[in-house]
Amino acid sequence: MPFYFVILGFDLLCAVHVVKTRRPLYWVFIILAIPAFGSLVYFIAEMLPDLLHSREARQAVHGARKAIDPERDYRALAEQFDTVDTVANRQALAEECLRLGKTEQAITLYQGALAGSATVSAIDMSFATRQKLTGVDVGPLLRDAADLDILEGRGTVSLDVATTGRTVTALKKGLAGTADLALKDGAIKGVDIPGIIRVASTLLGSKGGVEQSTQGSARTEFTELTASFKIAHGVAHNEDLLMKSPVLRLTGRGDIDIGEDKIDYTAKAAIVAPPGGQPKELAQLAGVTVPVRAIGPIGSPKYIVDVQVLATELAKSQLGRELERRLGGGKSGGQSGSSGIDALGDALRGLFGKPK
Secondary structure (H helix, E strand, O other): OHHHHHHHHHHHHHHHHHHHOOOOOHHHHHHHHOOOHHHHHHHHHHHHHHHHHOHHHHHHHHHHHHHHOOOHHHHHHHHHHHHOOOHHHHHHHHHHHHHHOOHHHHHHHOOOEEEEEEEEEOOOOEEEEEEEEEEEEHHHHHHHHHOOOOEEEEEEEEEEEEEEOOOHHHHHHOOEEEEEEEEEEEEEEOOOHHHHHHHHHOOOOOOOEEEEEOOOOOEEEEEEEEEEEEEEOOEEEEEEEEEEOOOEEEEEEEEEEOOOOEEEEEEEEEEOOOOOOOOHHHHHHEOOEEEEEEEEOOOOOEEEEEHHHHHHHHHHHHHHHHHHHHOHHHOOOOOOHHHHHHHHHHHHHHHOOOOO
16 A cells, blocks of 8 residues: 555656646656556656756766765876876866875875875874975965965975864864975965055055955065964964065064964065156155055955054155265264264254254
């Protein structure tokens, strides 16, 4: 008796499908005239092809194939890469290597070399790694491993970190250890630091600051960038950033909270020389240190320049240059004693526009 109700339910399901999908109505006659067998024929002839071509069905079949043969996609991508070595094929194979835990091969595909060790414990859900990646292209690596498109450049990345946790969030918040970065010929993506400073320089004398969100096409290029981090409770603290470019010298300190996905970092930018072909606003800022604060989500922070602080730093720089000019640049043969004091007074009066 229960089997009869199963057949009846299947027949009714197929009949309803005929009507809802506007199939030829003769299928209803076949289904009702030949119970079970008529429904089976309809399912094979009409329903099964649709199911096999649906997105959900394709995903289910793909998932089943991966469960049976986890390296199926890896072999196909490896063969494709061996046939044509393109950036896209290299990146696709590297991503699959990361998914399968083939870290060393993934790093090699990112055009770097890997040396180090890693340990994982399923008992207390702990993870520790000590790695040194040399000659690695950090842009694709960050995009694939952390879904961050914030930095480009090639160089050395050193990690000595450990963590414990049963969720991804807990693992991030439990991170502790150290990290070092040394890159060449790259860019910080999403921000044009000289551009922000140039805008701020046009607002001297006003209150407040210049605030700019991350912009996809903006970038601050560098020839060298080094930084070291001490990591505790998922927060990476840095004190020694040094970035060089033909336009900028950048130092800084601050925190990158990996667990909470936020950054609070203050960089101190010194304009070396105005970039060729750019407006002359930056010329007056040569040698002036300008604080630029980055705050917000790691992948898309806001960048802030305090115009009043910029004005103060500019005044200090102008005072220093004026004093040096009035006192003879500190060279031998310059004035000394009472004449030096008189010159200092003249310099201050000249700077502030006061008569002698």
